[in-house]
Amino acid sequence: MQAPDVARTIDAVWRIESAKLIASLARLTRDVGQAEELAQDALVTALEQWPRTGIPANPAAWLMTTARNRAFDLLRRRRMLERKHETLSADARMAEEESHMSVEAAADDEIGDDLLRLIFTACHPLLATEARTALTLRLLGGLTTAEIARAFLVPEPTIAQRIVRAKRALADAAVPFEIPRGEELRRRLSSVLEVIYLIFNEGYAATAGGDWMRPALCEEALRIGRILAGLAPGESEVHGLVALMEIQASRIRARTGPSGEPVLLLEQNRALWDRVLIHRGLIALGRGEALGETRGPYLLQAAIAACHARALAPTDTDWVYITALYDELVRLVPTPVVELNRAVAVSMAYGPAAGLELADALAAAGALGSYHLLPSVRGDLLAKLGRYTEARGEFERAALLTRNVRESRLLLDRAAACERA
Amino acid sequence: MRVMVIVKATPDSEAGVLPSEELLTEMGKFNEQLVKAGVLLAAEGLQSSARGVRVRFGGGKSTVIDGPFTETKELIAGFWLWQVRSLEEAVEWIRRSPFARSNEEIEIRRVFEAEDFGDALTPELRAQQQSRAERISRN
Numbered sequence: 001m002q003a004p005d006v007a008r009t010i011d012a013v014w015r016i017e018s019a020k021l022i023a024s025l026a027r028l029t030r031d032v033g034q035a036e037e038l039a040q041d042a043l044v045t046a047l048e049q050w051p052r053t054g055i056p057a058n059p060a061a062w063l064m065t066t067a068r069n070r071a072f073d074l075l076r077r078r079r080m081l082e083r084k085h086e087t088l089s090a091d092a093r094m095a096e097e098e099s100h101m102s103v104e105a106a107a108d109d110e111i112g113d114d115l116l117r118l119i120f121t122a123c124h125p126l127l128a129t130e131a132r133t134a135l136t137l138r139l140l141g142g143l144t145t146a147e148i149a150r151a152f153l154v155p156e157p158t159i160a161q162r163i164v165r166a167k168r169a170l171a172d173a174a175v176p177f178e179i180p181r182g183e184e185l186r187r188r189l190s191s192v193l194e195v196i197y198l199i200f201n202e203g204y205a206a207t208a209g210g211d212w213m214r215p216a217l218c219e220e221a222l223r224i225g226r227i228l229a230g231l232a233p234g235e236s237e238v239h240g241l242v243a244l245m246e247i248q249a250s251r252i253r254a255r256t257g258p259s260g261e262p263v264l265l266l267e268q269n270r271a272l273w274d275r276v277l278i279h280r281g282l283i284a285l286g287r288g289e290a291l292g293e294t295r296g297p298y299l300l301q302a303a304i305a306a307c308h309a310r311a312l313a314p315t316d317t318d319w320v321y322i323t324a325l326y327d328e329l330v331r332l333v334p335t336p337v338v339e340l341n342r343a344v345a346v347s348m349a350y351g352p353a354a355g356l357e358l359a360d361a362l363a364a365a366g367a368l369g370s371y372h373l374l375p376s377v378r379g380d381l382l383a384k385l386g387r388y389t390e391a392r393g394e395f396e397r398a399a400l401l402t403r404n405v406r407e408s409r410l411l412l413d414r415a416a417a418c419e420r421a
Numbered sequence: 422m423r424v425m426v427i428v429k430a431t432p433d434s435e436a437g438v439l440p441s442e443e444l445l446t447e448m449g450k451f452n453e454q455l456v457k458a459g460v461l462l463a464a465e466g467l468q469s470s471a472r473g474v475r476v477r478f479g480g481g482k483s484t485v486i487d488g489p490f491t492e493t494k495e496l497i498a499g500f501w502l503w504q505v506r507s508l509e510e511a512v513e514w515i516r517r518s519p520f521a522r523s524n525e526e527i528e529i530r531r532v533f534e535a536e537d538f539g540d541a542l543t544p545e546l547r548a549q550q551q552s553r554a555e556r557i558s559r560n
Contacts, residue, residue, distance in 0.1 A: 223459035
């Protein structure tokens with residue numbers, strides 16, 4: 001095999017194994033930063049040796065053994081230092097740890113638990129959101145600093161620094177490498193889901209034709225989400241998030257037009273929707289709902305997305321059910337943006353007058369002052385009711401508020417159409 | 422990126438011989454690994470070509486030909502759809518499959534994504550594709 005091929009194989013093995021490797025090392029060292037360095041060391045050794053010796057029969061086991069041996073060395077050195085200060089208790093603990101380690105291949109559940117601990121640690125609320133996303137991509141996605149930097153359109157040193165600081169913060173706070181329990185679990189899980197969805201949206205917000213790393217973020221988020229769903233199958237919101245991402249990703253091909261302009265959901269060509277992802281999304285939604293808990297925000301948003309995915313044509317959409325889902329969602333997430341979406345759903349289910357009433361209430365409350373979609377929605381509803389003069393004013397206001405040139409042009413066109421009507 | 426991993430037919434699969442319980446168990450374990458890694462999107466096994474047909478077109482006509490079809494090696498017995506980051510990753514995965522101990526040949530093919538067309542897919546072509554898809558969806 002040629003050297004470049006070996007390098008590419010090592011890359012592939014790393015991609016598959018790195019998270020598991022780091023996770024099981026972190027159980028030993030109790031420090032994810034150190035675990036990652038040990039794993040990286042093993043990778044460097046592979047890059048040096050494999051081109052000469054050939055790729056081992058079981059490359060995953062080779063990496064694990066190499067990294068674990070280094071971890072033992074490290075722990076032994078640490079123990080020598082401790083021995084100077086402490087009694088035999090450390091010795092006993094060490095012996096116990098080593099006996100665990102001698103097991104050639106750890107059981108599947110054990111690796112799963114370590115991975116879950118790693119996800120919770122990387123997404124620890126102690127860290128700033130940006131640090132959490134970078135660390136998650138690095139530790140769980142196996143992405144290089146350069147790749148993360150490209151994906152987020154920031155300079156590489158910025159990401160490198162973010163990761164170094166995040167690792168140090170975790171070590172300084174002595175964050176335990178564990179799966180949180182009880183109430184704490186809920187809180188920490190929502191932090192994990194937030195990070196995964198952020199990574200997804202970072203890729204999803206990018207329009208077609210850009211750097212390949214940005215669409216790859218969607219795939220990365222989906223992959224981490226699917227892994228998490230396998231590790232925590234009893235958490236309905238995990239399935240909800242996976243369902244939401246699968247269904248949103250199914251529309252990627254349809255959501256931009258020929259010259260890159262955004263195409264709204266109801267105007268999308270549904271023949272371009274990815275049926276494999278829709279199918280997966282509906283299954284994930286079913287799994288989440290089957291757990292029978294009160295539906296959380298992700299499961300509700302997934303259920304709304306599923307209503308659109310199931311409709312073969314926009315006219316087949318079950319708006320009455322969507323309205324009911326928004327009623328539930330607005331109770332959990334009472335933000336003006338959700339309220340506005342609910343107003344649109346109500347207008348589709350019960351007519352423009354009913355929707356306008358809700359949109360007017362929002363406008364009166366003044367919570368969405370500079371959000372262009374509020375006047376845009378009001379303009380649309382007013383136009384449907386034949387109140388063209390008022391509609392025109394709303395479209396013009398919306399055109400002033402949006403920062404997107406293409407959208408602004410579209411809104412001004414609609415304003416002009418109202419004038420003619 | 423997505424790849425389709427294609428498993429070719431064998432005399433056994435064409436004869437309708439079902440895989441042994443041992444192989445099924447191993448394959449089940451392998452699929453489980455793929456699911457856990459978030460790699461597996463879809464997987465299907467195909468019945469023997471004796472239970473399929475071919476439709477041949479020519480001169481404005483169509484002819485239906487019943488199976489089985491003879492050229493076993495050209496036939497497909499099953500496929501996976503995987504989401505991986507590189508072709509090498511797919512190769513590494515298949516090395517871990519139960520096929521590693523067989524004498525079979527597995528074919529891995531990249532699935533086209535919109536961005537693969539790059540600049541070759543001009544706005545005009547994209548528009549054409551779009552309107553074609555629209556016509557199809559209306560029919």
